[in-house]
Amino acid sequence: MTTALFVPCYVDQFYPDVAISTLELLERLGEDVVFPSTQTCCGQPMANTGCVSDTAPVARQMVDIFADYDTIVCPSGSCTTMVRHHYDAFFAPDDAAYQKVKSRTFELCEYLHDELKLDHLDVRFPHRVSLHQSCHGLRELRLASSSENMTPRVDKVRSLLSLIQDIEFCEPERSDECCGFGGTFAVNEPEVSASMGRDRVADHVRTGSEVLVSGDMSCLMHLQGLIRRENNPIKVMHAAQILAGRPLPA
Structure with missing residues (x-):
């Protein structure tokens, strides 16, 4: 294979x-x-x-x-x-x-x-993380449950991150809300896109999270730009980086 x-x-x-x-x-x-x-x-x-x-x-x-x-x-x-x-x-x-x-x-x-049905990882990440679920991941790939759909689903990203030692999850209030990126939507509607992104960042910051994690770097690219411009006290990391054992970025 x-x-x-x-x-x-x-x-x-x-x-x-x-x-x-x-x-x-x-x-x-x-x-x-x-x-x-x-x-x-x-x-x-x-x-x-x-x-x-x-x-x-x-x-x-x-x-x-x-x-x-x-x-x-x-x-x-x-x-x-x-x-x-x-x-x-x-x-x-x-x-x-x-x-x-x-x-x-x-x-x-x-x-x-x-x-692969992964059930073990020899990885340690002693930090508080909050998970951003991308719209494509939720609403097309069904990687977790979404609030507008009552069908219960396993949260696949969180299940994998849960295998990591010493990780602590922080829960945003609106766990499945769009970040506002949407590819060309951010170009065509920049004010709306930025407003949505600020709302998402504020929701994650309020939880006390150190790291905003997602399986979609496109969402994180959008959110990271807002975080940097407004000096918010939170980092971003792709789930792959944490699963691979990367440390918290400086």
């Missing part, structure tokens, strides 16, 4: 340690991981903006690159969602390569929880 690591373009450019942490974690768990060097963006920014014809060749390239691998793992709920839930428009229903990629692409925490 060969696992292909799909690294979102913004992670590659701005947060490479998230990709490195993902690789280290998977290899530590015995996975045979490869990184296809020809990979590019999944096409989500263009699709979100309505540029459907521009998205199509990007989607086809994605499938061409990853179709030969047994499993594709991505440290991003939003990019995983793009492949699993929004590529149908670009492929015929009987396209075998696409159907394989669609069925075998997993968000990192989803893969660790559902496929």
